[in-house]
Amino acid sequence: MTKQPFKQKKCFSGGRQWINFVFNRVIVLCLLFYVISKTFIPWDYVVLKAKLVTLSRLMPASWELLVRATESKETPEPKELDRYVHYLEEIIEALPNRPDSYGMLAYCRYLQGQVGESKKLYNKASDLKPDFFWFNYNLGVIHFKSKEYPAAFQFMVKALDAKKRETLRYTLNSRRIYVPFLISGAHLSPEYVLAQMRFGYENDYKVVVMSLYAMDEISEMVGYANSALREDIDDYAFFHFYLGLAQYKVKSYKLALQSFRTALRYDPYHYEALYYSSLIMQAVGKPQVAHNFLEQSKIHQQSVGSRVEKYHNIDLAPY
Secondary structure (H helix, E strand, C coil), X not given: CCCXXXXXXXXXXXXXXXXXXXXXXXXXXXXXHHHHHHXXXXXXXXXXXXXXXHHHHHCCCCCHHHHHHHHHCCCCCHHHHHHHHHHHHHHHHHCCCCHHHHHHHHHHHHHCCCHHHHHHHHHHHHHHCCXXXXXXXXXXXXXXXXXXXXXXXXXXXXXXXXXXXXXXXXXXXXXXXXXXXXXXXXXXXHHHXXXXXXXXXXXXXXXXXXXXXHCCCHHHHHHHHHHHHCCCCCCHHHHHHHHHHHHHHCCCHHHHHHHHHHHHHHCCCCHHHHHHHHHHHHHCCCHHHHHHHHHHHHHHHHHHCCHHHHHHCCCCCCC
């Protein structure tokens, strides 16, 4: 009877040793599996693939609302853009080094009236991709609209330094943002993107010229206006008009009159060019000719409105 408890104790001790043995082997196997998995399984790739699958589910079925807002110039209600904002924020969280996501989110934030946040996002996009034309262009437009002319000039000059080929390549390779956006607007073609860039470069020169004129940097303004006239542009009247303004400002009336006449040749209804022509005729002692120019300018002012106001109405591009 005295030996029975001893046998039970021995049996219990043996069971505990067995449990410890199994437990130790399980730990060893877990450590071995961890080492093998870290060595041979590309977990970073697995995680990235999972993120991309999630982003694919979140991608908007259509970018039509944003396309309409861009083409019609009618700003949608801020909440209407929330689905795009949410998608772009998720891209930034999953892939924080994608410049296109910061850029398009900045554009949406601008449409929502969050100008300060838009500037921050565009600056981040520009830091990540300094050779992409549209980020610095949009920053220049934002500062120009706020009458922050030195900053507008700075960003627009940086944009002019961007290579068109790289901007085209990056736009057409942005398969999660720019390509779906262009498809929604039926504009997915290199020809369309290049035409858009051509228009953007012309507007860039316009903002540079108007900013320099506002800063009273007349000599530098003339240089940029002449550079623009050597490029492939459409609005020759704009640049000849501002050359005329520069020449008028320094009282070089003969050259100013020639520039205004050239502007009127491209745009016969340019009432400001007619108005300044009348001022020149008045200054050189030809009151009757001045009167004729002034009457014409009044007629065109009422019929077509101000060209200068139109020049200042430059919008951001959807990038």
